[in-house]
Amino acid sequence: MTSPQDDRMAKPVCFQDVILRLQTYWAAQGCAVLQPYDMEVGAGTFHPATTLRSLGARPWAAAYVQPSRRPTDGRYGENPNRLQHYYQYQVIIKPSPPNLQELYLGSLKAIGLDPMIHDVRFVEDDWESPTLGAWGLGWEVWCDGMEVSQFTYFQQVGGHDCKPVSGELTYGLERLAMYVLGIEHVMDMPFNAPDSPIPLSYGDIFRQSEREYSRWNFDQADTKMLFDHFRDAEAECTRILTAAEADGAGRRIPMAHPAYDQCIKASHLFNLLDARGVISVTERQAYIGRVRALAKACADLFVTTDAARADEVAA
Amino acid sequence: MPDLLIELFSEEIPARMQARAREDLKKRITDGLVEAGLTYASAGAFSTPRRLTLTVQGLSAESPTTHEERKGPRTDAPEKALEGFLRGAGLTKDQLEVRDDKKGQVWFATITRPGRPAADIVAGVLDATIRNFPWPKSMRWGAGSLRWVRPLHSIICLLSDESGAQVVPLEIEGIRAGDTTRGHRFMAPDAFTVTGFDDYAAKLRRARVMLDSAEREAAIRQEAANLAFARGWDIVPDDGLLSEVAGLVEWPVPLMGAIEDRFLTLPPEVLQTSMKEHQKFFSARNPKTGRIEGFVTVANIETPDDGATILAGNQRVLAARLSDAAFFFENDLREAKAGMKAWAEGLKSVTFHNKLGSQADRIARIAALAREIAPLVDADRDQAEEAARLAKLDLRSAMVGEFPELQGIMGRYYALEAGKAPAIADAARDHYSPLGPSDEVPTAPVSVAVALADKIDTLTGFWAIDEKPTGSKDPFALRRAALGVIRLVLGNNCKLSLEKMMMKPVAAHVVGQAVRENAALKYAQLIPHADDLGVRVAALNLEAEALKIAIAQIESAHDDGNLSDRSVSLASDLLTFLHDRLKVHLRDQGIRHDIIDAVLAQPGNDDLVQVVNRATALNDMLQTEDGRNLTQGLKRAGNILAQAEEKDGVEYSFGADEKFAETDQERALFKALDTAEPAIRKAMAQEDFPAAMQAIAALRTPIDAFFEAVQVNTDNQILRRNRLNLLSRIREAGRQIADFTRIEG
Missing domain, CATH: 3.30.930.10 (Bira Bifunctional Protein; Domain 2)
Incomplete structure (x- = not known):
């Protein structure tokens, strides 16, 4: 043995x-x-x-x-x-x-x-x-x-x-x-x-x-659909982040994680569009900036939640 | 006299930062010690990937006690003033003394600062040095707030003299200074204590750490050379790589390997770049074949198998890298053979600058310009244009995508593969040159034409969009481009009118810019729908259409000679910029700026070869006594004339007649001018500047004699006018050559 x-x-x-x-x-x-x-x-x-x-x-x-x-x-x-x-x-x-x-x-x-x-x-x-x-x-x-x-x-x-x-x-x-x-x-x-x-x-x-x-990434992915999805994810992310923090019952439930999911989605859609070669050099920066704006907003919200706060550590 | 030992032990410090960090550590600590009143005999700084070390020898044991006398307010001044003075001096009223001053009685304070022991001072200086260390980039780690280049783990701070060693009490963010360190990360990881620098360096060596980077460099160079020698190879010297590698290891162990035969057909530049950039390998050349056939990698460890595992691993990684390179190269060669159309097409979608269009637009401009420049530099027009069209295509090749520093070098290989003439292929490699003040200047005519066209397009383009260098900011390296133009022109003795040559490209940029802005405006209106592919394509076509119109406009503007005022003023502004760079260039070669100014004030100043020849000849003449005195004579003539012309409101420029000459000196000057004038004209026409200088220098004696003997401003108006007109001949003779009023002294 x-x-x-x-x-x-x-x-x-x-x-x-x-x-x-x-x-x-x-x-x-x-x-x-x-x-x-x-x-x-x-x-x-x-x-x-x-x-x-x-x-x-x-x-x-x-x-x-x-x-x-x-x-x-x-x-x-x-x-x-x-x-x-x-x-x-x-x-x-x-x-x-x-x-x-x-x-x-x-x-x-x-x-x-x-x-x-x-x-x-x-x-x-x-x-x-x-x-x-x-x-x-x-x-x-x-x-x-x-x-x-x-x-x-x-x-x-x-x-x-x-x-x-x-x-x-x-x-x-x-x-x-x-x-x-x-x-x-x-x-x-x-x-x-x-x-x-x-x-x-x-x-x-x-x-x-x-x-x-x-094949799909380079030649087949429907770019029109991907552009639409990108916009949808961006819009949904922003909507989630700006939704009222209190739910119907008055509980404070900010939704950093669901918003961040949409940010991840947008990022991946951008990568697919990039692989399809439909994003020009100048546009690239603009798209990256849009995803970054989402990521930052998600981070801003997350740091206000219990999962991030230091006082929860002491408890 | 104690010695000081400091070691800052951290996680791996980036190799490129170590040399500077050694200097900064030494300077900050020794400056701080001296400022606090200590003296020292010598200091030395060292670095390895994991430590920064400083030794200071012969440090004074304490700083001297100092007394400072301070004058305070008058005794009858308000109480507030006295209070402020006491606060500033840190004293109480009974410690002051009263002294008589010119204006009455005044308070005086004597501030005594007792000397401090070296340990106190060292602790303070080291604390401040660590907290304010000028790393190019620093970081925090863990839960602390201290910043260092990478996490700092331990500090040695030790003062030692005959009586023994003493740790300087110091604690920074939980790291307490001590007298222990560690050896090599793997071969001797245990902690050990040291008693002073010599002990420290000796124990480190036993613990498989070579403290001095110079020693590591020497060891690597020596061992690499030995390994190469055994195989009959030479190491390709690379000091930058050597210093980097020495910053990556504490215990250098060079190992040599051979490149597999299947990769030996790759261009040597590719082998060398790939090995250096990806693996930090030195290249070994076989002098018999002239090829790069081997490599030396430098490991950081001695192993039981004498590096066999390490070498095998490195061989494998290299093989994978070179397979990639070979794959790129083969694909690139195939594309090259097919004419590189795909690359040319691809460059249409690569933006050079968003206000200056795509790389393809840029290439088209450079090709047109190279065609115009060609005859001026003895190049064939068609060859120059074709070379310009090909020179940058390799930017789309896979190899240059992987190794941007191979741009041009690959272009040459691909142009040859495409069956182009060697002169055209060489232009691809050489048209980026000269890149720096010491880089070689191309001399082959086609290369010169393309290199000039490339740089002039860059300069005129950025001038047209108002992106000139300001102060220390020169993001587009326009000063380098300007110096490149200057060195190309001078190095090849190109007689050409730069201003004329720049005018058309400037105009093209101005018009192109206007059209592009207009197109951008239309494009911007479509932006809300820009994600819709169809609209984007339409917008791009629209830009292409707009550019066609722009080109047509440029052509017609040029044909009419109808260039806008803006173009003219931009070209002249750019010429001034080139002149400024020329002054810097010539100053480095020992020609004074006032001499260059005197020459630049003359017409034809955009022919740089002529400017430099003139300036050189003038400079030589001014080294002689005749030359210096002549300048005085010319200036004197000029001043008398200027005063008279201002007073009389006329210009004296014609009509001096020898028959009104009263003195021998006047007559001699007439004769001398009769000889000198045609000689100067002839020499200038032939651009034989030394001969022109000689001819005008011959006027020195008659001019001096004339001023000695003759009063110009006499009461006899006929004589006065005649003499003034005679002086104007002197002025004219001088003006043929330079604007002497600008010569200083």
Whole structure:
């Protein structure tokens, strides 16, 4: 029988192995292991567990996998690294603990990257999301010359100063797992254990859908409809945010989360329109500005809610 | 005399910020210490990715006690005045003394500031330095409010002398200064204590940290060269990369690898850029093949497998990157071979500047201009125009999309692939030059034509939309473009009239601007429905239509010679800007600004080659005694004339006759002018400025003698007029060459 120590150091054998180890590791560090947000987003940061929860004074610690969609990155499943649908692993801890770098390095060990035989480096990379009105300072983490994670100390989200500061870790799961597993083409990567009764590769699961979505994203999506949806989401977001805070029974229930859903929708619709090539360079900025305005308004409302307020911490 | 050791230990400091941070730390701390009255013998600052370190040696143990005398109000001044004085001095009335002053009795205070121990001063100075450190970007972390470049973890602040080391008591936001630090993140992560700088540096080395970035750089350079030598290769030197890499490691371990054969067909610039930008690899060249065939990566760790895992990982990442590059390059070559029409088409939708149209609009303008410039620089018109049309197409290529710094370089490869003449392909690579004051100036005629056209289009365009540089702001690098024009013209000896050359593009921009504004107005009216695709397309067509009209208007305006006043004044304003840049350029070459001014005041000042030749010849002449005295004589003649002309209300410009000459000196001057005038005219016509200077310098002796012997303003009006007219010949002779009134001294 192998000891748990040996288990941890043994190399993962498949994609889900990498994910499961990260889940186990971050659960052991005390993070709430959340499930993916049930909407289309461009990155794990859009999950309200990061965007909204990095606001306000309440301590927070969460980890989750987030399926992410970047329509312009579609390559019909042919490119070894690029996908229009992929997975990010996201960790967010507020306030950022003093040993966050060590915790992070521990997670690399957990997936089989021993920093004593690899070259792990923290290389300057400042993060900014114009759509979320957010920025932070940190690094991209290099392992043997490959970027394996993004490590950021949030300074501002939705135009609000982050106080306290959240530490955010983002792992590009496919790329990281391919490196750990020694796979050249993402579609060749074993998803479950290769010795399973029914072994499935990443390609078995996603090759077909990557092709289909690439076609739809680039050529087929109905742009008129997408423009309409964008406007609808924008209008609904604004309406929710400006609705009276008290409900029919006089309870104060501001609706930051439903409004933020509409903001996420608008953002994704913009990405689709961008992939369809119907947004010119100058218009791009205007659309990004419109989504940012929504994100900021959602943040403004969220910080007034119990989920954000510091006095709730003391209670 | 104690020594001071400071270490600020943090998470990884961006490599590009470390050099500046070392200097700032040293300056702020030593300045603060000196300001507080301490002295020191020497100081040195160091950095690694995780620490900023300062050592100050021979620091005084305490600051001296000082006495300051302050004069207060008179003894009979109101009580309020005295109270204010006491508050300011921090004293009570019984500590003051009364002294006699010119105006009566006055209060005097003597403020004594006792010396402070070095530790107190160091604590205060370090606290202020940390809180106000000028990082280009700083951040907060956790729940604190302290700002640093990345989270700050520990501080060493240690004063040490023969009797031992003492930690300076200091606490900032929960970080208490101490005497401990840590070694290499992975190889020696444990904390250890130190007793002073020497002990600190020695223990760090044992803990696998090379403190001095210069030492790390030297170690990398040396080891990389050794690794390359073993394979018969050379490292391509890159100081910027070296200093960056030295800022990414505490313990440099260079490792060498070979590039897979399948990538060796990629252009060397692509290999080098990809390896440098993405991986921070040094390139290794095989001198036998001239190709880049290997790389050196610098790891931050010694491993049990001697870096085998690290090197294999880096090889894999490089292979993935280069596969991408090869894929881009092959696709790009295919498009190049097919004529690059898709790229030209694509540039129509890339905005250059929203008031100056798309990149395609810009290319069309540059092509037209290059065609006009071509004959002036001995280039073939058709070649220049074609080169201009091709030069920027690579902006749409996948490779330049990935590596913007390869613009032009890729353009050359693609033009060659498309079967274009080498002169045309070279223009794609060279037309951006010169980029800086030390960048080489293109000399091939087609490249010169396109480079000039590119820069003149930029200058005239931004002038027409009123986006000139102001103060330190020059977002469109127009000063650089202007210097580029100057260096291209001078470096290639291009005889051309810049003002004339700029007039048409300026006019084109002015008209284009008006039309575009008009179109924008119409477009704006459609905006409420702009999301409707159909309307957007209609609006875009409308703009295209408007541009066609604009071009027609420009053509006709040019044909009529009917350029608007605005165009004329913009072109002349732009010429003044170019003249200002020329002055800066020539000043750097040792030619005084007044000499340039004297030449620029002459007609033909938009022919920069002529301006510089004149200024150089004038400068040379003014180095001689004859030249300096001649200038005085010319000025004197000019002043006498100006006064007389103002008094008499006429211009003396004609009619001096030798028969009215009374003295030998007058007659000698007539003779000298008779010789000099045609010589100057001839030399000037041939633009032989040294000869012209020589001819006019010959007037020095007769002019001096004339002023010595002859009174110009005599009572005899005939003689006076004659002499004034004679002086006007001197003035005229000078004016042929320069405006001598502007010469200083």
